Amino acid sequence: MRLHRNLVFAVVDALNLIFNEGEYADKVVEKTLKHDKRWGSRDRGFIAETTYDIVRWKRLYSEIAEVNAPYSRPNLFRLFAVWAVLRGIQLPDWKQIEHTPARRIKGRFDELSKIRKYRESIPDWIDDLGADSLGEELWTKEIAALNKQAQVILRTNTLKTTKPKLRTILIDEGIETEPIEGYADALVLKERTNVFKTKAFGDGLFEVQDASSQKVGTFTQAEPGLRVIDACAGAGGKTLHLSALMQNKGQLIALDIYGNKLKELKRRAKRAGAHNIETRLISSSKVYKKLYSSADRVLIDAPCTGLGVLRRNPDAKWKLQPEFLTKITKVQQEILRTYSKMVKEKGKLVYVTCSILPQENKEQVKQFLDSDEGKDFSLEKEVNIYASESGFDGFYMARMTRK
16 A cells, blocks of 8 residues: 555544544544545545544554654654554655654564553553453453444435335445345445445435444334334434334424434434424423323433444543543433333333443343332343444343333
8 A cells, every 4th residue: 555645644633633632533534534625535535444543543552652642743643653564554755754663563562462451442441341340251352343443334214215225226326235134224335435425325215324223223112103202312313213113104202402413303304204203302391291101112312431332433432531431320310210201101111322331221220120210110121232242333222111
């Protein structure tokens, strides 16, 4: 591979914004890719994938390069040089990366790879937390799986097309996909590409949604004609899936505390042809109190640490702080006890996180069921999805029935 100066400099600029300015990696990459319209798909792929790689392996590369935050520009180039050497890429004769000790870099890599916190490039506290919560064996496998690059997974929008038809349409646009066994509407891309520029996406024929996330919709058991509430809808990835499963029949209420996310959901719903969705901003407790004892299904896709989705959000490792777990578990319990009141008799409550920690998952459900608000519910089914076993994002799902 021949390195191009403008692409490498774009990567270094992006890393500066992520590491030193605290900006989110996905937003930075999106913004960076707009800098030069002359960049082709291969150029854009190099910038995006290299940036994410260095973010993912920040601790390991920093140890090898012997640099620390805040990262000076020369130190950011040293991180890039480590990335290149470890991939067998010949470094050009640029002053920014001259005198790079390739043999020493490989030696340090071999040495540090024997220690999990360096090998998997994670903060000490997350490594300790994972090992204590899941056990050494499962945590070792799981964090290794969570450091692999996520595949691009599509969810067929069955309101507008079928999976076989979508595959054919995408082939006509030069994109090959494969079905995934056990996932009714999922297709995985054979090669990474920007699917958002396709006509098929513009026509609302699919959404980009991880296979584990797609499990949530079917687990909720949303059916045509029911009243379903997505209590933490956000921008609506799961809401849109619920609408498709309901075949646009019945009432689907999307709640959230952020108006900008609901606005995005409306835009997406229009493209998807999802007409049974009604958005409601939680501006006060009156919004959800009006819905008490009224819903056949209530989905709580709770805010969490997001440790199950590190493959797509590797910068979360560096943004998370130890005290956040204590804070978020309190929020989760409050949401569970409050929003569960919207479930009617014989209705079902589904609690979901994209975390793999029992503190956010089964322990939260047990605590809820032992509370006054949860005494009328019984646990019907719970599922732990681990990236090391499924090959997809880590998730937890629990379905409870109101007596």
